[in-house]
Amino acid sequence: MARSSGRRKEATESGGGGSSSNSSSTRKDAAEAAPSKMRLRRRPALADISAAVGNNQGGAAAAAGAGAGSKPGARKTVRCQACCWVGCNRQRATGKGSGGSERLAAAAAAAATASLIAETAAREARLKRCKVPPSEISEHDVVDRDDPIACAEYAMDMYRRYKELEEKYTPTVYMHTQVDINCKMRAILIDWIVEVHLKFKLADPTLYLTCHIIDRFCMQENVHRSKLQLVGVTALLIACKYEEIFPTEVRDCVYITDHAYTREEVLEMEQTILRRLKFELTVPTQWTFLVRFLKIAKATDRQHHRAQYYLERCLQEHEALSFRPSMLAAASVFLARIPDSGIKNAWPDALAKFCNTPREGLECCARLMIKFLLDEPVTASQRHLVAVKKKFLGERFLAVAIDDLPTLPRKPNIASN
Template identity: 40%
Template sequence: MATRHHHQVPAPQQQRGGGGGGGMKQQKAAEGNNRRALGDIGNLVHANPRPAEGKPPPQISRPVTRSFGAQLLRTTQTGVDPSAAAAKLTAETCETGCCRRREGCRKACETEGCCREAEAETVIEISPDTGKKKGSTHSKKKVHTLTSVLTARSKAACGISEKPTEPAHDIDAADLGDQLAVADYVEDIYKFYKISENCRRPGDYMDSQTEINTKMRAILADWLIEVHERFELMPETLYLAFYIIDRYLSVETVLRRELQLVGVTAMLIACKYEEIWAPEVNDFICISDRAYSRDQILAKEKGILDKLEWNLTVPTPYVFLVRFLKAAISDQELEHMVFFFAELGLMQYSIVSYCPSMVAASAVYAARCTLNRNPLWNETLERHTGFSEQQLMDCAKLLVGFHSSATESKLKVVYKKYSSPEFCSVALHRPASRLLEESKGEEETPSST
């Protein structure tokens, strides 16, 4: 095998003592003296560079622009040396002052003295033309066509005026800063309520029931209103409980002995849905005098929810009462009177056939008639309720009739409740004579014929 020879490189000898250090300093000083100063480090070359002795002049390097290339092409075609032409063009550029935009070229121009002072520019001001041509403004004559004349005459004959009608009172203007009032989309909410109130409404179910009648329902309603008052529950709970009862009786046949069980269970379901602190099952067992056991109430609760398909989010009359009272700009007396008529309507089976918004609007109208509020109905109420005064007459007459017969009825829970000073004793007011006379006249008309 061939042997590899390793050549050892001798290490440089280090100088010892102070003499070696002094020699290195002298060498660095000599190199510093021989170093040339930096010239111009701009990106442009001087127009007239100084060639070194015995060397050819350096080539001119300049960015070739479109105009610069065209000039070089012309000089090449005429037979002139391109290097000399480039140097001449660069010098001319410096003379025109265009190279002053760059710092390096400015120094070169100042060194060679090729820059000239720019001549003062003369600014010529042109005064605007303020003169106006005569006859430039002319008025266009209004032409009355046959169609416009006939339209105007038709509107005048029909009594139609083109003046815009005054907008209805904005009942939500005071609640714009209240986030809980949702004033921005409360109108859309009630439009949805008006559409959805006709879905899953209780129908006329008394004909399908074999053991119960309207009187039994009225007795149950009177007792449930008393239970609601004793438990001090929310008003929403009462109206939802009656919806559950009527809806369940519309789809299921109930025996007479189970009617109170249906009422107790409906109140329990409504409490769980609306109340913060709902009464317990034992509370309803005690309030019903232990007529039903805990297992019976819980079993009926499941049966009712299954029949209703667990759908309890429905617009009840109370939802519309709150809105319509706001539109009526009601005081405390009017508010109590409206709820008095609404609870009278809960007890009567004949009100079940009316939609919740109709019942609420009729209660407001009947209350205003009873308290002699003028006007009885206005544009704001008609706009927010969606009903005219004539549309509310039938239901309002029924409510006023319930008020007139409340003193003689055996079921007086609602009448006693609203006869107390706590509710401004609104039940003690005389019934609206105007609506009573109209209802009596309608009853006498068929008999006379």
């Protein structure tokens, strides 16, 4: 028994020593390989991979020599030389008489490298095919060719798609179908929405989408006057979720209504509106076309703010729904350019060719827009709705609300649509 215990003790000590030696050798190899691993994390260029193929045989031969010189029974970890070019962490164990294993490993490494070369070449070929030639990019978008956010390659396709969707989703006049609300109630609601939008510092597209949601819902549903503000604040919540990075919360919507509605009522109305609209919120609004037209016209900052002021003023008018969003946007740009370019040059050839809008219809819409600007909306209690005017009296918008309104020659009205 004593001899057996002694033998087990000696075996344990000898085994533990061998394990310690192997682990220290592995840690040493890993420490040597660590800088190389950190240095080679980037994806290699095609030329680097090709150079690596030529070095495969040399790396394999060096590994074979290291394996042949090792002691019998010892195991040595060698990094795969061929794959180190792509940050490979695979390791293989070599020992006495492992020449066949070395050749297999070298062949596998060469195959992996060749596969990587083929994959890289295929990726470059796909990118080359996807790149739109300059001839297919609009002359107005060439300057944004290298801007991924501008999507210059798809700008014209997007505009054509917006024109198609405009015919499908644009709301029309609907007050004749409503029983309990009228145009002045709608104007009060939009005026309040403009104030809330400015107070919360929301994005411009959010305001236009909010009004779009309100009108599309009211076209399909009879709304009681006690629920009209609930529809408006819920539409604002939905538009914020669609457009904003940090959308307004439900509790904020309850707060701005002075707790006239509960959280549950807002959430229930949100479900009702989305079901009624079939969750179709990707629609073109006046803002969608305004941004495009201002870019083509190369408008100044003042012209931009003027056009935006004219367009937001029309949001309060139910009569403006008789025009399509693209026509309203075009008319606002036309009016904004008159003080600087004159009435003859207010509608440049580039815009006329791009929009394909008849001059007569454009001027008809512009006259109605001037009428809206001259006649401030008044409620039944003789309260003026001036939220839009106050907004554009600020320095941020260059106080364009005090600019003189353009005038147009008197001509007979022509149907716009």
